[in-house]
Amino acid sequence: MIVEAAGRLFFAPGFAPVSMDDLARDLGMSKKTIYRHFPDKRSLLAAVLDRLFAAVERTLVAAAEDAEGQPFGVRVQRFLIAAGSELGRIGAAQLAAGRGGDAMLRQYVEQRVDAVVYRRLDELFRDGHQRGLLSVPPELLSEITRGAVERLLTSQLPRELDWTAADLLRASVDTVLYGAIRPARPGTDDEQLGVVIPTARDDEEEVGS
Numbered sequence: 153m154i155v156e157a158a159g160r161l162f163f164a165p166g167f168a169p170v171s172m173d174d175l176a177r178d179l180g181m182s183k184k185t186i187y188r189h190f191p192d193k194r195s196l197l198a199a200v201l202d203r204l205f206a207a208v209e210r211t212l213v214a215a216a217e218d219a220e221g222q223p224f225g226v227r228v229q230r231f232l233i234a235a236g237s238e239l240g241r242i243g244a245a246q247l248a249a250g251r252g253g254d255a256m257l258r259q260y261v262e263q264r265v266d267a268v269v270y271r272r273l274d275e276l277f278r279d280g281h282q283r284g285l286l287s288v289p290p291e292l293l294s295e296i297t298r299g300a301v302e303r304l305l306t307s308q309l310p311r312e313l314d315w316t317a318a319d320l321l322r323a324s325v326d327t328v329l330y331g332a333i334r335p336a337r338p339g340t341d342d343e344q345l346g347v348v349i350p351t352a353r354d355d356e357e358e359v360g361s
Contacts, residue, residue: 159203166275172186211238212272229322236317
């Protein structure tokens, strides 16, 4: 009950400062009772983060199991879309920025993201490399994809393009894995081969028509 209330208050949108007194009032109990279970605020925050990332890990495991037996590109797509969606849901980018300048919190979040998300991603790319499915070092793909995930979590691009961050992440993965330039169609000039990625609004208009 304490961990649930702490997660709701401490990590609410906006990250307004919340004290242990505020938490005690919300729970209707004394701070002494809270400190009986958690010796300090940092240990309580760590318990909240452990719960958040445990949920993220369950989602990623389920996504990997659902994609088992699928082509390698599909497995990568589904994993990263699930990871991007989950990291966005828990506000990982804001947490990693360090609430209130708390370096301990920032480091803890970075360690959890690395353990839960990026190590699994590294394993996936290494597996593809060992099976001869990648023409570049898996370490390079890992670095590129990490950058895309972290950038899209804080980018205004989803709003500008009217796409979800997960959709943009999928497009980024497609670009990394398959390239952005489509092969020429018979009877067309190179100038006509510009790739236009439709926005969600374009899709809605097409359905409406």
